[in-house]
Amino acid sequence: MKGEARDPVELTQRPNMVLRNTPPPDSQDGLLELRDVCKIYRGSAESKVVFDRISFQVTKGELVALVGPSGAGKSTLLRLILGQERPTSGELLLDGEPLGYPDIRRGIVPQHYGLFPHLTVIENLMLGDRLDHGWLEWRKNRGPLRDRAEDFLRAADLAENRDKYPHQLSGGQQQRAAVMQALLRNPTIVLMDEPFGALDPGTRERMQVFLLTLWEERKKTILFVTHDLEEAVFLAPRIIALSPYNKIANTIGTSRIVYDETVRDRWRALSTESKKDPRFTETIEAIRDIAYEPDREHQVDDFDDRHPSDFGTTGAAASDSG
Amino acid sequence: MSKRKRYFLGVHADPPKLVAWCYRAAPFVAVIIIYYIISSAYLLQNPDGKIFPSFAMMAQRFWEMASVRDVGAGVVPLWADTMASLFRLGSGILLAALAGLFLGLNMGLFPGMRLTALPFVTSLSIIPTLSLLPIILIVFGIGDFAKIVLIFLGLTFYIARDIYTTTKEIPQELLVKAQTLGASDLALAYRIVLPLTMPRLIEAVRQSIGPAWVFLIASEGIASTQGLGYRIFLQRRYLDMATIIPYVAWITLLAFLVDRCLAYSIAHLYPWKR
Numbered sequence: 001m002k003g004e005a006r007d008p009v010e011l012t013q014r015p016n017m018v019l020r021n022t023p024p025p026d027s028q029d030g031l032l033e034l035r036d037v038c039k040i041y042r043g044s045a046e047s048k049v050v051f052d053r054i055s056f057q058v059t060k061g062e063l064v065a066l067v068g069p070s071g072a073g074k075s076t077l078l079r080l081i082l083g084q085e086r087p088t089s090g091e092l093l094l095d096g097e098p099l100g101y102p103d104i105r106r107g108i109v110p111q112h113y114g115l116f117p118h119l120t121v122i123e124n125l126m127l128g129d130r131l132d133h134g135w136l137e138w139r140k141n142r143g144p145l146r147d148r149a150e151d152f153l154r155a156a157d158l159a160e161n162r163d164k165y166p167h168q169l170s171g172g173q174q175q176r177a178a179v180m181q182a183l184l185r186n187p188t189i190v191l192m193d194e195p196f197g198a199l200d201p202g203t204r205e206r207m208q209v210f211l212l213t214l215w216e217e218r219k220k221t222i223l224f225v226t227h228d229l230e231e232a233v234f235l236a237p238r239i240i241a242l243s244p245y246n247k248i249a250n251t252i253g254t255s256r257i258v259y260d261e262t263v264r265d266r267w268r269a270l271s272t273e274s275k276k277d278p279r280f281t282e283t284i285e286a287i288r289d290i291a292y293e294p295d296r297e298h299q300v301d302d303f304d305d306r307h308p309s310d311f312g313t314t315g316a317a318a319s320d321s322g
Numbered sequence: 323m324s325k326r327k328r329y330f331l332g333v334h335a336d337p338p339k340l341v342a343w344c345y346r347a348a349p350f351v352a353v354i355i356i357y358y359i360i361s362s363a364y365l366l367q368n369p370d371g372k373i374f375p376s377f378a379m380m381a382q383r384f385w386e387m388a389s390v391r392d393v394g395a396g397v398v399p400l401w402a403d404t405m406a407s408l409f410r411l412g413s414g415i416l417l418a419a420l421a422g423l424f425l426g427l428n429m430g431l432f433p434g435m436r437l438t439a440l441p442f443v444t445s446l447s448i449i450p451t452l453s454l455l456p457i458i459l460i461v462f463g464i465g466d467f468a469k470i471v472l473i474f475l476g477l478t479f480y481i482a483r484d485i486y487t488t489t490k491e492i493p494q495e496l497l498v499k500a501q502t503l504g505a506s507d508l509a510l511a512y513r514i515v516l517p518l519t520m521p522r523l524i525e526a527v528r529q530s531i532g533p534a535w536v537f538l539i540a541s542e543g544i545a546s547t548q549g550l551g552y553r554i555f556l557q558r559r560y561l562d563m564a565t566i567i568p569y570v571a572w573i574t575l576l577a578f579l580v581d582r583c584l585a586y587s588i589a590h591l592y593p594w595k596r
Contacts, residue, residue: 082498102501113495118517118594128503131513165594185503 032058037090065232068242107182114178115166122162125149172203375564384568414473422481430489447479464545
């Protein structure tokens with residue numbers, strides 16, 4: 001072994017932070033559960049392991065951020081959860097049932113194309129209900145459904161934009177409408193794929209506060225994918241960091257997941273001022289250490305034979321002792 | 323850097339509105355003037371010549387075709403020809419648009435359809451349509467149906483490939499989003515993707531108008547008793563350029579009007595299509 005594997009224990013020494021490699025105790029009844037999920041793209045010459053035996057849970061009402069540098073497999077993982085791709089091995093469960101193709105149990109807010117360009121804002125919000133009804137039935141029942149959609153628009157401060165097309169809205173307005181469109185269908189979990197990634201910094205911060213307020217009001221289960229650690233730490237009480245450890249000539253990659261219970265609870269001021277808190281930057285640094293700046297001396301052998309639960313024993317013990 | 327405003331040359335040329343209209347009109351005016359010169363010179367040497375008739379001769383002949391009832395057929399030739407041609411053209415284009423839309427959309431969305439139909443459609447789209455004309459005339463006779471079939475075959479596969487490409491270009495995010503909102507496969511195809519592809523369908527039809535006229539004129543010229551193409555080919559036997567040239571101009575005007583109507587419909591029916 002060329003290098004000393006970084007042990008999660010040392011990270012628990014950081015103030016106000018607990019690191020665990022197993023799901024937190026209150027997540028035994030995980031709403032979204034990934035068990036030993038492995039994804040390998042097999043090519044004619046070589047295979048690429050995107051991640052190996054990933055296991056984690058997202059519990060009901062949780063807002064979890066999924067972070068990681070490019071190539072860590074965030075997008076792949078999201079596609080697996082959405083049902084756009086199948087895992088090479090392992091299980092993905094939502095509410096105890098295996099996940100299949102995309103359906104109404106999973107809402108999605110993508111970075112781009114969150115709204116249908118040929119529909120107005122109100123039509124976009126009503127699209128899900130519209131799809132449930134035949135033409136005649138829709139004409140009969142659309143009144144209350146329209147009222148409900150308008151309530152959602154008001155909540156997003158978009159009431160005056162109801163008849164505009166998406167291209168007539170600003171980026172922030174589009175994303176607010178896309179979030180509301182996803183929430184209106186009341187999915188079991190909302191998946192957000194870097195939804196604020198294309199916004200300018202000011203709008204982005206306002207959107208973060210908007211989302212946080214919305215989540216605290218409605219307690220919807222959200223898996224928020226982002227490459228922005230500051231955003232992740234600001235938004236999510238729990239962060240899952242995917243790390244593209246030990247990539248060797250792009251043929252083998254292996255990842256481990258670090259569950260990080262941040263001190264998010266203490267920053268509920270809903271203000272970007274909280275980002276100036278030293279603990280905030282401390283947490284970001286810690287995640288960066290884990291996921292973004294892997295020890296180059298680690299070789300694949302260090303991790304290939306280790307299951308995330310192996311880390312869990314150490315991490316949990318450490319946190320208990322710490 | 324020169325600060326002088328450029329009216330014509332250079333990538334920064336920005337002529338005033340009136341000058342811009344002059345630019346647009348210039349090639350048309352030039353053609354008319356050149357024809358006038360050639361025709362005048364020709365008629366000076368051949369007062370009874372038919373090859374380059376004067377504008378006055380063409381206008382008189384066109385008026386006769388548009389107002390005088392043909393004794394044998396009992397119809398006013400220009401309007402009867404126009405109605406016959408537009409019926410064939412419209413039917414062929416409409417059927418091709420429907421079939422092309424159905425094929426293209428389903429090939430673009432459903433892998434099963436793509437695997438089954440795409441190689442076949444691609445192969446058929448390569449066949450030069452006019453080479454099928456004799457076969458179509460033998461099989462379907464010389465009636466309207468044969469001409470509609472020719473236009474249909476000439477356009478369907480082009481439109482299908484166009485709609486296929488358009489469907490494939492719809493962002494995956496939108497398709498997945500629709501599914502997460504509850505869209506079934508059929509709803510996805512016909513309630514989400516179909517409206518998204520409609521502007522492109524109209525655009526594809528716009529671009530098909532030219533080839534459709536070619537197929538129509540060719541088929542009418544070979545086997546028909548009525549139609550703009552029939553009339554042009556009929557008058558060719560008598561070297562009656564005073565009829566042929568106005569007929570060609572009339573066809574061009576009709577094609578232009580159809581093109582404008584389609585462009586207008588895209589802009590007004592689909593305001594979301596920037």
